[in-house]
Amino acid sequence: MQQVDHLTTTPEAPPRGSSGAFVWVRKNLFGSIFSSILTLVICGLIIWFVPSLVEWALIKAVWPGAGADACRAASGEGACWAVIGDKWRLIIFGRYPFDEHWRPTLAMLVLMGTVLVSCDRRFWSARLIVVWILGMLVFLWLMGGGFGLTSVPTGLWGGLPLTMMLAFFGMVVAFPLAILLALGRRSSLPLIKVVSVVYIELIRGVPLISLLFMGSFLLPLFMPAGTTIDAVLRAQIAIILFQAAYLAETIRGGLQALPKGQSEAADALALGYWKTQLLIVLPQALKISIPPIVGSLISLFKDTSLVAIVSLSDLLLSMRQAMGDPVWRPFFVEAFLFIMLIYWAFCFSMSKYSQYLERTLETGHRRR
Amino acid sequence: MAAVAFHKKDSTPAPSATPMVTLEGVNKWYGQFHVLRDVNLTVKRGERFVICGPSGSGKSTMIRCINRLEEHQKGRITVDGTPLTEDVRNIEAVRREVGMVFQQFNLFPHLTVLQNCTLAPIWVRKMPKKEAEEMAMTYLKRVRIPEQANKFPGQLSGGQQQRVAIARALCMRPKVMLFDEPTSALDPEMVKEVLDVMVELAREGMTMMCVTHEMGFARQVADSVIFMDRGEIVEQAPPAEFFKNPKSERTRAFLGQVLAH
Ligand SMILES: Nc1ncnc2c1ncn2[C@@H]1O[C@H](COP(=O)(O)OP(=O)(O)OP(=O)(O)O)[C@@H](O)[C@H]1O
Numbered sequence: 001m002q003q004v005d006h007l008t009t010t011p012e013a014p015p016r017g018s019s020g021a022f023v024w025v026r027k028n029l030f031g032s033i034f035s036s037i038l039t040l041v042i043c044g045l046i047i048w049f050v051p052s053l054v055e056w057a058l059i060k061a062v063w064p065g066a067g068a069d070a071c072r073a074a075s076g077e078g079a080c081w082a083v084i085g086d087k088w089r090l091i092i093f094g095r096y097p098f099d100e101h102w103r104p105t106l107a108m109l110v111l112m113g114t115v116l117v118s119c120d121r122r123f124w125s126a127r128l129i130v131v132w133i134l135g136m137l138v139f140l141w142l143m144g145g146g147f148g149l150t151s152v153p154t155g156l157w158g159g160l161p162l163t164m165m166l167a168f169f170g171m172v173v174a175f176p177l178a179i180l181l182a183l184g185r186r187s188s189l190p191l192i193k194v195v196s197v198v199y200i201e202l203i204r205g206v207p208l209i210s211l212l213f214m215g216s217f218l219l220p221l222f223m224p225a226g227t228t229i230d231a232v233l234r235a236q237i238a239i240i241l242f243q244a245a246y247l248a249e250t251i252r253g254g255l256q257a258l259p260k261g262q263s264e265a266a267d268a269l270a271l272g273y274w275k276t277q278l279l280i281v282l283p284q285a286l287k288i289s290i291p292p293i294v295g296s297l298i299s300l301f302k303d304t305s306l307v308a309i310v311s312l313s314d315l316l317l318s319m320r321q322a323m324g325d326p327v328w329r330p331f332f333v334e335a336f337l338f339i340m341l342i343y344w345a346f347c348f349s350m351s352k353y354s355q356y357l358e359r360t361l362e363t364g365h366r367r368r
Numbered sequence: 369m370a371a372v373a374f375h376k377k378d379s380t381p382a383p384s385a386t387p388m389v390t391l392e393g394v395n396k397w398y399g400q401f402h403v404l405r406d407v408n409l410t411v412k413r414g415e416r417f418v419i420c421g422p423s424g425s426g427k428s429t430m431i432r433c434i435n436r437l438e439e440h441q442k443g444r445i446t447v448d449g450t451p452l453t454e455d456v457r458n459i460e461a462v463r464r465e466v467g468m469v470f471q472q473f474n475l476f477p478h479l480t481v482l483q484n485c486t487l488a489p490i491w492v493r494k495m496p497k498k499e500a501e502e503m504a505m506t507y508l509k510r511v512r513i514p515e516q517a518n519k520f521p522g523q524l525s526g527g528q529q530q531r532v533a534i535a536r537a538l539c540m541r542p543k544v545m546l547f548d549e550p551t552s553a554l555d556p557e558m559v560k561e562v563l564d565v566m567v568e569l570a571r572e573g574m575t576m577m578c579v580t581h582e583m584g585f586a587r588q589v590a591d592s593v594i595f596m597d598r599g600e601i602v603e604q605a606p607p608a609e610f611f612k613n614p615k616s617e618r619t620r621a622f623l624g625q626v627l628a629h
């Protein structure tokens with residue numbers, strides 16, 4: 001047995017000189033010759049670059065409200081934010097009927113609300129499934145119409161609502177599929193195992209673009225003549241199938257991290273396969289894999305821009321279409337920066353959320 | 369002793385004649401490795417068996433075959449009249465009647481102590497939640513930790529966790545309890561609190577099979593002590609005889625080691 005000594009010394013303060021701004025700078029910025037050079041180079045770049053950026057983006061910029069002529073006058077010296085003032089609705093909503101823009105706005109709010117609710121750990125339960133089904137139905141109703149709203153064909157959907165739909169629906173519908181695939185890959189039934197492995201490895205082996213192409217050009221060939229599947233639906237299905245394969249591998253990582261004793265204890269209590277998975281294994285495995293799951297949502301959000309290849313006007317393409325206007329065409333960069341900011345805002349918040357989760361889940365796991 | 373018995377149905381301390389667990393010619397291999405060799409064993413209702421033997425002798429494997437955590441390849445295992453076969457219904461029927469306590473506790477860390485105890489009664493026995501919670505509280509009282517009911521396993525000491533694990537198994541009202549080295553992962557000062565609970569359980573007539581090196585426990589409660597080595601049952605005898613004059617040389621060597629300290 002180990003000897004346990006009682007503390008005989010009183011706690012001491014850390015030695016002087018190990019903290020303070022000067023010490024920090026010396027240690028972290030000028031710790032070696034190499035890091036000193038690096039510090040100087042980076043400072044030089046900042047001093048050279050930042051003032052001209054501020055001048056271009058703020059001081060000499062042409063703000064919304066001004067016309068294209070003012071922009072042309074400031075061309076090369078100041079940013080033309082006026083282009084966004086003029087085109088933002090076209091960029092955000094694409095070709096969606098102008099007078100109905102309140103509908104995609106509301107639809108996006110509903111979707112964001114559903115996403116935000118899902119972010120709160122207190123709501124992590126089976127009820128979330130109901131919330132998502134309702135949220136998705138309301139979104140589709142607002143976008144597509146029917147039941148008192150004028151119908152808007154999917155061919156006119158575009159911009160941010162389409163991007164959000166492809167990413168979030170893709171994620172949410174892929175999730176249960178991914179769980180089944182991940183469980184299937186670890187199944188003791190050979191047929192189920194083989195099917196899961198083949199599916200996951202096939203899909204992971206090809207780029208998303210090729211799946212989108214397949215959906216658009218090959219799938220109709222196999223369909224009975226006369227039947228057509230909506231282009232948006234085809235892209236959405238391709239994204240779901242793609243995402244399911246990647247998520248399955250992420251979830252499998254979580255399943256593998258779980259000690260074997262957990263499922264043994266559940267077996268010993270006669271819980272049976274499905275109850276063991278649902279009540280014991282998945283709640284723990286998913287908790288472990290949430291940070292990588294959010295990571296894959298970030299990739300997916302950006303990857304949705306690939307649907308432009310099958311002529312869907314997601315945010316990126318609708319911006320390019322909006323910039324087809326010859327009057328504003330020279331101010332492409334500003335419009336680009338605008339949608340980059342939108343992409344960045346989404347991905348950055350997801351990334352922050354993932355970091356927050358990692359922190360709380362880590363302690364949560366140790367304590368629980 | 370407290371008023372609530374651990375086990376109401378079979379609280380007759382004297383072993384009766386019906387066999388609870390029988391192993392007949394059980395053999396098991398891990399690949400080429402012959403881990404159980406022709407094991408024969410009969411545990412009657414209310415009997416308490418202690419199984420000991422050197423590391424790697426197949427004690428865990430044998431006890432885990434009884435609730436099919438491991439599959440045997442040859443021979444017959446019967447639990448309370450139900451033969452363990454490929455049939456999933458038989459396996460689940462057996463598991464419902466067999467409680468198991470693991471060396472590493474294996475509590476569910478994402479559930480509270482109370483939820484750990486009520487999970488199987490609610491989902492397997494279809495017991496109403498309220499009734500399951502009341503029953504769980506009686507068992508938690510019996511293992512002397514009712515005040516921890518709403519904590520998570522990670523907040524308890526090892527000894528407390530193992531007592532929760534015992535309560536969790538008892539909540540299924542099992543006919544047999546299997547213990548696989550329940551005190552080996554515990555700090556020495558916590559061993560006694562777990563052994564006390566086990567002794568009490570034995571006194572109330574629970575059929576028990578314990579893999580353990582706690583020879584004091586074996587002397588105190590066992591009806592029969594089994595010595596296993598290299599996958600075989602080398603010797604089986606009542607504790608008095610087992611400890612006083614072991615027949616086999618291997619048993620003597622093992623006892624020499626275990627009792628030396
Ligand atoms: N899954 C497995 N695959 C291969 N060999 C195994 C497996 N599990 C156990 N063994 C081997 O089978 C033998 C018996 O293992 P078992 O765990 O039953 O021994 P034990 O008597 O419980 O030992 P201990 O006192 O160390 O717990 C050991 O030699 C072990 O290495």
Ligand SMILES: [Mg+2]
Pocket residue numbers: 427428429548549
């Ligand atoms: Mg063992």
